[in-house]
Amino acid sequence: MIGIINRAVGTEQRLELIYINNDSQLSQRIIKVLAVTDKAVKAYCYTKRQFRTFKLENILSAGPFHKRMGA
Numbered sequence: 001m002i003g004i005i006n007r008a009v010g011t012e013q014r015l016e017l018i019y020i021n022n023d024s025q026l027s028q029r030i031i032k033v034l035a036v037t038d039k040a041v042k043a044y045c046y047t048k049r050q051f052r053t054f055k056l057e058n059i060l061s062a063g064p065f066h067k068r069m070g071a
Contacts, residue, residue: 001062005041008033014046014065020058029054030065 008015017029031043031052041059045052 001059002036002056004062004064005033005059006036009036015062016065017054017062018060019054020060022058026060 004015007013012032015031015033017031019027019029021027028047029052030046031041031054032046033041033043034051035042039056041054041056043052043054044050
């Protein structure tokens with residue numbers, strides 16, 4: 001998972017995260033990774049339309065975002 005996040009730094013690739021916050025609430029986010037530290041991911045969150053910092057320990061899954069086609 002960290003490999004996918006690191007490879008996305010500085011690219012236009014969007015990632016889809018499943019994230020649990022400090023209140024144990026799950027959320028699904030679409031992000032553009034701007035930087036990665038040893039404890040966090042700094043990103044632009046398309047879901048919230050804001051710059052956000054995500055704790056690595058709270059990221060449950062991460063993968064490439066694939067735009068879903070409507071039915």
